[in-house]
Amino acid sequence: MKAVPPKITRARERFTVLMLIAALAGLAAVVFRFNPATHAFYPICQFHRLTGLNCPGCGMTRALFALLHGEFLQALRDNALGVFTLAALALRGGRFVCNRSAGRPNGEFFPAAFLWPLLFVACVFAVLRNLPAFSFLSP
Numbered sequence: 001m002k003a004v005p006p007k008i009t010r011a012r013e014r015f016t017v018l019m020l021i022a023a024l025a026g027l028a029a030v031v032f033r034f035n036p037a038t039h040a041f042y043p044i045c046q047f048h049r050l051t052g053l054n055c056p057g058c059g060m061t062r063a064l065f066a067l068l069h070g071e072f073l074q075a076l077r078d079n080a081l082g083v084f085t086l087a088a089l090a091l092r093g094g095r096f097v098c099n100r101s102a103g104r105p106n107g108e109f110f111p112a113a114f115l116w117p118l119l120f121v122a123c124v125f126a127v128l129r130n131l132p133a134f135s136f137l138s139p
């Protein structure tokens, strides 16, 4: 017997999108209010703690804090890949929501074809930011 996926109604989809936006806004408000450099309740990177190396996400909370305070260059210094990824996700998310609300056809939010290139770029970024010649990429 073939399983039938649950029907997602438009109202449920809107509710989900609104809850996602509310959760992201709440997280942004916490990061805006509490500087990650001076408050210890933020989770620390376990990869960095164990190896002393920077992962692709290291510095992302500080970059978000800088972005939220309008310090774009500091955000790039903290995590350039994260800033560009956030910008791309925000643009994609905005386009996705606009298309959906206008009733226009929409593709996937994050096409699977983007996954491998993004993973490759993240790996290259992780390697480069741990090399002395590219220390400007370290947070």
Ligand SMILES: [Zn+2]
Residues within 6 Å of the ligand: 045, 046, 047, 048, 054, 055, 056, 057, 058, 059
């Ligand atoms: Zn990390």
